[in-house]
Amino acid sequence: MSPARRPSRWWIAATPVAIAAMLAGNGFRVPVFWYQSGQHHEIASGDAREWVSVSERTSDAHGDFSRKYSVRLVGLGGERTAYETRYDDFALRDGMVARTVNLDFRADPSVPLKHCNLTLVDDRGREYRVGHLFDGIGPNITVCVPEKTPGPSAPVLKNDARGSLPEDELPRPGEWSASPEIAVPKDATFVELRISFENPDYVTLRLPR
Amino acid sequence: MRRAVASAAIVIAAMGLGRLITDHLPTTETADKPFFHDGAVGSPVALDYADVTVTGVHVTPTIMGNPASAAGGRWLVVDLELKARHSPTSMAGFFLVDANDRRWIASSRGPECATAANLSTGVRHWASICFDVPKEALADARLMATRGAWDSHEAQFRRDDVARVDLGIAGSEVDALWAQKDAVNVKEAGPVPPEEAQR
Amino acid sequence: MGEDIESKRGVLRRTGSYLRSRPTSQKVGAGAAAALLASAPFGGLSGPAADGPGTIVAGKALMVGPYKVVIDKVVELPDLKPAVSPEPSQRVVVLDSHVTLTGDRPEYAVTLTQNVKIQGGGVKVVDGPRLYFVEDATQMREFNPGLTYRLAITFTTSGPWQGDEVTVKSRLVEFREEDSATLDPNAWVARDEIQAQGELPIVRRS
Structure with missing residues (x-):
């Protein structure tokens, strides 16, 4: 009679490897469906009334570059019920008002700063936004820049040079103010403003409590 | 030898059990199924991300416009009022389910007919969805409204909230609705209520 | 070595006597199987030969995936306003058709537009096809089943x-319950294979 065989134990070592392989195989979902599809990376923050300097790693048709600017939240103002949309004015209802977000910016005239979006977050976590491609109301190109001198766009094609402007457009000044409007409930208390050019990056400017 | 037979039997039994589970337990259904919230015309359906209210239902061969839009069957026009609750939301899934559980998708042909809506938090948005359908789609039709667009394997709104609104069309009413000839004026979608809309 | 050859001969001899002792019916069956195997290099084991491309004829129904398409005539125009307004040098070739989505579920128009093309005439197709409902000149992007539309299937050239005929080709679009390429179940999948083609006369209008 042969001695009893020892039970196989190789699976004990294989199990963690299998679990790791499964997680790695499915792991792409986390960056694609969560991290890159929302605001998940705070690149700078500061309090209202103080200058916050921002350097955001990004890329255009020519490769990587840093979008550098400084921003200061002066405060919130206004509570008109007339809201200017992309096409027409309309009257806000249901207790909503157009709140002005007063911002000061400093940046080199060559930095592309069109297409920013602003989100006001209230003390209940509700988000009110202007400037995003998927926002049904409000402007979505010149939210953070002067309307007449918005400065350059980020080149999408290799043929476009960085920092180039349309012929009849003057360069953006080195310092300017912007006061876009966001439709919000009149009685909401806001805790922060977020500035974002592309997901997942955003800048937080905290409002006084 | 006995040991080998026993292990083989255990492996086969385990595979059989796996097969029984995948065949008889509704695993895919629970994993993929959206969360339906039922409602009726005129009352808001509260979804996790938005409130959906059907404010009107029309059946017509023609949607007014220049040129007017002709239906291949009839237009079923559903007027909606939408409002995002907590954060800006895009809704792209608007389709019908009929009495036989068949799907019917919205048409982009009518000049102001919407197939999607971008909602700003707290700002009411009015939109009309237009379906070009044959007669058999009308009885007991329900409007489905959700974020992901309809596709053939309904993958874009798995595990998401879906409003399911009974449009209140009884089988006995279908003939009369089908015979209607009056054109319907669809107003531009947006934050302006239809009665005030310019277009 | 010698032993090896001896044993091989023994095996052959035994096999021969075994085969000879089989009943006739088994001999016939084995012979047929052997003949089939022998014909394998010439296609004996492959399925029935695939049909060549079908023929597209004006007025006859053609299936493009779930779509039933009847091309009534082919027309060339300088434009098809208000639907298609090309450059003055360009032309619009229209397949004047009746299109029905068969089956019991909706489908987007791309399943049709990506799988129909025209060739010939010494010109390039620069845009299309697009689908316009003839009654109101609106573009069809979605279809519900069971409705028949008279559509202008437009190609901008x-x-x-040049010449009097247009070659119309349609690709094979098959229904797959499981598709390893897209992982989408129950989907219509286009194959890179012409399912039908035909030469249709072109009518010129100004």
Whole structure:
């Protein structure tokens, strides 16, 4: 009679490897469906009334570059019920008002700063936004820049040079103010403003409590 | 030898059990199924991300416009009022389910007919969805409204909230609705209520 | 070595006597199987030969995936306003058709537009096909089943069509319950294979 065989134990070592392989195989979902599809990376923050300097790693048709600017939240103002949309004015209802977000910016005239979006977050976590491609109301190109001198766009094609402007457009000044409007409930208390050019990056400017 | 037979039997039994589970337990259904919230015309359906209210239902061969839009069957026009609750939301899934559980998708042909809506938090948005359908789609039709667009394997709104609104069309009413000839004026979608809309 | 050859001969001899002792019916069956195997290099084991491309004829129904398409005639025009307004040098070739989505579920128009093309005429197709409902000139992007539309299937060409015939081709679009490429179940999948083609006369209008 042969001695009893020892039970196989190789699976004990294989199990963690299998679990790791499964997680790695499915792991792409986390960056694609969560991290890159929302605001998940705070690149700078500061309090209202103080200058916050921002350097955001990004890329255009020519490769990587840093979008550098400084921003200061002066405060919130206004509570008109007339809201200017992309096409027409309309009257806000249901207790909503157009709140002005007063911002000061400093940046080199060559930095592309069109297409920013602003989100006001209230003390209940509700988000009110202007400037995003998927926002049904409000402007979505010149939210953070002067309307007449918005400065350059980020080149999408290799043929476009960085920092180039349309012929009849003057360069953006080195310092300017912007006061876009966001439709919000009149009685909401806001805790922060977020500035974002592309997901997942955003800048937080905290409002006084 | 006995040991080998026993292990083989255990492996086969385990595979059989796996097969029984995948065949008889509704695993895919629970994993993929959206969360339906039922409602009726005129009352808001509260979804996790938005409130959906059907404010009107029309059946017509023609949607007014220049040129007017002709239906291949009839237009079923559903007027909606939408409002995002907590954060800006895009809704792209608007389709019908009929009495036989068949799907019917919205048409982009009518000049102001919407197939999607971008909602700003707290700002009411009015939109009309237009379906070009044959007669058999009308009885007991329900409007489905959700974020992901309809596709053939309904993958874009798995595990998401879906409003399911009974449009209140009884089988006995279908003939009369089908015979209607009056054109319907669809107003531009947006934050302006239809009665005030310019277009 | 010698032993090896001896044993091989023994095996052959035994096999021969075994085969000879089989009943006739088994001999016939084995012979047929052997003949089939022998014909394998010439296609004996492959399925029935695939049909060549079908023929597209005006007025006859053609299936493009779930779509039933009847091309009534082919027309060339300088434009098809208000639907299609090309450059003055360009032309619009229209397949004047009746299209029905068969089956019991909706489908987007791309399943049709990506799988129909025209060739010939010494010109390039610069845009299309697009689908316009003839009754109101609106573009069809979605279809519900069971409705028949008279559609203008439009192709914008780089210039006037040369010659009197247009080659119309349709790709094979098959229904797959499981598709390893897309992982989408129950989907219509286009194959890179022409399912039908035909030469249709072109009518010129100004």
